[in-house]
Amino acid sequence: MKELSLDKTSNSAATITRDVPCPFCGILCDDLVIQNQGETLKILENGCPKAISAFETKLVATSPKINGTTASLDDAISAMSDILKNSRTPLISGLGTDAGGMRQVMHLADKTGGIVDHMHGDALTRNSLVLQDLGWITTSMTEIRNRADLIIFAGTDATKYPRFFERTIWNKKSMFKLKNEERQIVYIGNKLETKSGINPNGKRPSVLSCKTEQIGEVISSLHALVTGATLDVSKVAGIETKTLQSLADKMKAAKYGVIVWSPSELDFPHAELTIQNFCEIVKYLTRFTRFAGFSLSGNDGSTTANNVCAWQSGYPLRVNFNKGYPDYDAQRYSTRNALKNKEVDSLLWISSFSSNVNPPRASIPTIVLAKPDTKLNFKPDVFIPVSTPGVEHTGQLFRTDSVVSLPLKKLRESSCASVHSVLKQLIERI
Ligand code: SF4
Numbered sequence: 001m002k003e004l005s006l007d008k009t010s011n012s013a014a015t016i017t018r019d020v021p022c023p024f025c026g027i028l029c030d031d032l033v034i035q036n037q038g039e040t041l042k043i044l045e046n047g048c049p050k051a052i053s054a055f056e057t058k059l060v061a062t063s064p065k066i067n068g069t070t071a072s073l074d075d076a077i078s079a080m081s082d083i084l085k086n087s088r089t090p091l092i093s094g095l096g097t098d099a100g101g102m103r104q105v106m107h108l109a110d111k112t113g114g115i116v117d118h119m120h121g122d123a124l125t126r127n128s129l130v131l132q133d134l135g136w137i138t139t140s141m142t143e144i145r146n147r148a149d150l151i152i153f154a155g156t157d158a159t160k161y162p163r164f165f166e167r168t169i170w171n172k173k174s175m176f177k178l179k180n181e182e183r184q185i186v187y188i189g190n191k192l193e194t195k196s197g198i199n200p201n202g203k204r205p206s207v208l209s210c211k212t213e214q215i216g217e218v219i220s221s222l223h224a225l226v227t228g229a230t231l232d233v234s235k236v237a238g239i240e241t242k243t244l245q246s247l248a249d250k251m252k253a254a255k256y257g258v259i260v261w262s263p264s265e266l267d268f269p270h271a272e273l274t275i276q277n278f279c280e281i282v283k284y285l286t287r288f289t290r291f292a293g294f295s296l297s298g299n300d301g302s303t304t305a306n307n308v309c310a311w312q313s314g315y316p317l318r319v320n321f322n323k324g325y326p327d328y329d330a331q332r333y334s335t336r337n338a339l340k341n342k343e344v345d346s347l348l349w350i351s352s353f354s355s356n357v358n359p360p361r362a363s364i365p366t367i368v369l370a371k372p373d374t375k376l377n378f379k380p381d382v383f384i385p386v387s388t389p390g391v392e393h394t395g396q397l398f399r400t401d402s403v404v405s406l407p408l409k410k411l412r413e414s415s416c417a418s419v420h421s422v423l424k425q426l427i428e429r430i
Pocket of ligand 1: 022023024025026027028029046047048049050051161162163164
């Protein structure tokens with residue numbers, strides 16, 4: 001970490017930190033240059049609008065609250081402890097935290113007999129079901145950067161990951177001399193922003209337009225075509241069969257093909273079957289060439305939360321510890337179903353990356369650990385403002401491809417405690 005310079009235009013010293021990992025979406029860009037002057041942060045290099053808005057938000061002075069009344073941190077933790085001690089099955093959800101915070105969540109769930117789920121649990125589950133059922137072959141951002149000559153975006157345009165194209169697709173350098181003009185970009189889906197897919201020399205991407213819910217059908221048809229079968233129809237989901245045949249031929253001819261999806265954007269019933277279609281055509285294509293899948297996800301620490309849950313309990317998220325051992329059920333223990341079916345009698349919600357998400361409104365005692373600038377649309381029983389990993393304390397997060405976990409830096413001081421620290425103190429009192 002190279003740092004420290006002086007901003008001569010101001011009386012106070014400005015600290016500049018380089019190679020800063022950004023925790024605000026799942027691709028964890030690690031090249032930001034950020035200035036701290038008087039605890040106000042400014043991105044000097046490599047920020048995207050999402051990162052600028054998140055890092056440059058001014059610190060807000062907020063105190064813990066019990067039933068809306070200002071309280072000390074100590075009293076707020078005692079109030080949390082009272083709620084959880086009187087709870088038969090707490091729901092610990094949101095889970096927007098880093099690996100250290102998530103370890104404490106798992107410890108707390110084990111100790112209180114709670115259920116754990118993430119705010120992006122539906123998206124995580126779509127992937128987990130496929131991995132559990134038939135397995136998959138996936139790749140990393142580095143492999144895409146250095147090898148992929150055909151990249152198919154299925155139902156996503158990657159706009160929720162603003163620097164994905166810059167960091168992964170349109171590279172200045174590639175380890176194996178793969179040139180940008182050799183990359184083919186294809187989009188399949190509806191209302192996708194395809195401008196990012198235009199290569200630096202102006203070559204436009206191919207776009208196969210269909211409803212998001214029909215992408216599975218399109219991929220199944222492509223699967224049939226790559227096996228050598230013929231289709232007895234002229235169109236599938238509005239796409240000409242000859243267009244599909246041409247893409248099937250490109251897929252077989254690619255040296256390294258990738259299908260990219262974002263599970264949160266495949267938001268329709270049984271979307272896991274569509275993801276399964278992606279993974280099955282990938283497996284078939286590896287008979288001829290190299291092909292892999294890639295899931296764009298991991299926002300709000302979701303990849304990290306899922307990984308910590310898996311290595312500590314043996315299952316992905318949506319685990320209930322109430323029976324004294326981890327009981328996994330991807331549907332029953334979703335936040336929505338656990339609340340709807342009254343499986344839980346208290347809620348602890350955690351969100352330390354995004355201030356614009358609200359916990360579900362439930363008629364059970366509710367504790368919120370969230371960023372100080374969060375505008376809650378109701379008064380929880382206990383509110384504790386928490387610091388953000390990678391901004392106000394160090395930490396560790398997994399990137400969307402799970403192959404890399406990045407150490408996060410502390411850039412400024414905050415009066416708020418970390419999720420890890422609050423939960424550690426809480427666990428000691430239960
Ligand atoms: S693309 Fe994502 S990780 Fe990269 S700077 Fe933007 S918000 Fe941060």
